[in-house]
Amino acid sequence: MLTYQVQPKGAVSPGINTCQGCMIDVIFRNVLDVMGPDTVLVIPPGCAAQFSGCGPEASVTVPGIQGNLENSAAIASGIANGFRHQGNDHTQVVVIAGDGGTVDIGLQSLSGAMERNEDIIYICYDNEAYMNTGVQGSSSTPFAASTTTTPAGKPVNAKDLISIVMAHRVPYAATASVADIFDLRRKVQKAKETKGCRVIHIMSPCPTGWGYPSAKTVEVAREAVRCGAWVLMEYENGAIKLGRKPEELGQPQKYFALQKRFCGAGEEEIAKMGAFLTERYEYLEKLAQL
């Protein structure tokens, strides 16, 4: 049974020790606020595991389980099926997992859950590296970004999670950003109202791993959207709807300059990244017109 030593505002306890300027806290608060108390969480290891609690102390007011790094979607599938078998069609099962736990080691179980169209909501907060273990590169780390395992800058592009998700033809998927919490909440609400396997991919810049002052998380997230490094979109019933067109599509100079992880990127890398961002956006635009 949960007893309160501190009455939290909302579903998340105060004093979670994520780094200063980290927005994972804001993601948890808003997701749980929209989802409500009839929600069960699955959290794998990663920075989000701060929200699993420690020892006998919980960090959230909803029940949950911390699984393994690679099986969040499978544990969630089990929970959803257990509820269904017992006639519980109201409790929502929500995963909140990092990019590593999603696009790398957890991709297999997520793919299985999407193919089976399990009745779960899978939220990936993307800080574009393995942050919890010390900023190692993940397959979500963008081209040219320096991490502790790509010290000279990553030589290849990030995996395209939302395209992988769309290839599974799930009933609802979306990208969101901590730069636009209203949009994020709206998408979580939409997911809540949809049945089946729903996936939301949220960019969550990381001051510690990306190398920018902790007050600038929203600014960095906004710049990512402005240059197309992060594309806001929704996928519903097989159709893609793109958000507002990036004002500075293909021009990541300002975005790069804000962060130390790109300090090794020269003009050539910036131009290459710019071309890639434009190409990807135009490709998505074509898909959206289908």
Add this chain to the structure above:
Amino acid sequence: MAVKMFDGNGAAVEAIRLARPGVIAAYPITPQSSIAEHLADEVAAGRIDAEYVRVESEHSAMSVAVGAQLTGVRVATATASVGLALMHEVCGVAAGCRVPIVMPVVNRSLVAPWSLWCDHSDTMAERDTGWLQYYCANVQEILDLTLCAYRIAEHEDVMTPAMVCLDGFFLSHSMQRVDTPDDEAAWDFVKPYVRKNMYLDTNDVMFINDLCPTDEHSEIKYQQYVGFQEAARVTKEVFAEYEERFGRKLHTVESYRLDDADVAVVTIGSMSGTGKYVVNQLREQGVKAGLLRICMFRPFPAEEVAEALKNVKVIGVVDRSAGLGAAQGPVCTEVKAACCGTSSKIFGFCGGIAGRDISDGSFRKIFGELTDVAEGRSETCERWFDVKPNAMNIREVDVPC
């Protein structure tokens, strides 16, 4: 009670059906595949009222099982060999979160090299993961032990998952007569699943398996240790109740003609029947031979083993896995530790690897060596009793130096 014909996998499926799981997740692997298939058939035909989750790996099968059972339903899964190895990480979660899942494991060798056939390298590698382990001697026992395993694993003093280990092909694909309780009698014995301790319910909030500080981790492990201690007692109680209800005696360890034995083998799994057959032959020839079969390997019944073997002069323990790098194979290590205060001479034997038959000839050879030691003709025994004499030349590659 009806007599039905089942192969080992069929008996496992029947026991699972009788226990009425609500969620099933299994991934096919030889020689377990027909369990995954027949469970799907049972669900499709409405004979099991369950959600069948067609998972994409064994890692996910165990993950689905843990998640589902934490909501308060009994789950079913089964695996073999590398499938069990892939599950290993999540088997630890089931054990540490005290989720009492019952899982038939169809014993098959671990790679490399690839083999489809039986040995115990898969389940022996899991022996310290925090699961109870029962090894079946025949198909009847697969049904009996699986039904009992639900009661033992789910007992409030135990709360520990259980593997029911059955030898691949030797049992999984061997058609035998099985006395099968009817549905209501079995249900009255197994009883509905009742969630205890940890569960996921939005009306009673708890967060399961968060980071546990060093300050508490030993205590959680100690709780599991106590669960195993209790499991030894509860196993006997459940076996006694099973015998009372269904008339069949089950054993944690089974002594066979050991009372006055000078030489004895310790066996585990399906080789035991052949061992008994050879004991009978030797007895007819005047050799005081005996056998001890270990059925419950976790918790290891050390006191019973020591008691049963205390008067035997020379003992051979047959391991069906190589136990590479260890002083002895896993079963022999346990038996030696259990008998360390006795004057018996104990020798480890290793064979039956990857489906090699442990035949009556194998047992005669082992007993011959034990008798030679007992009668002073030799000091030691050959550990790899069925290995070919040209072992070191198999696949030899000439590398010029």
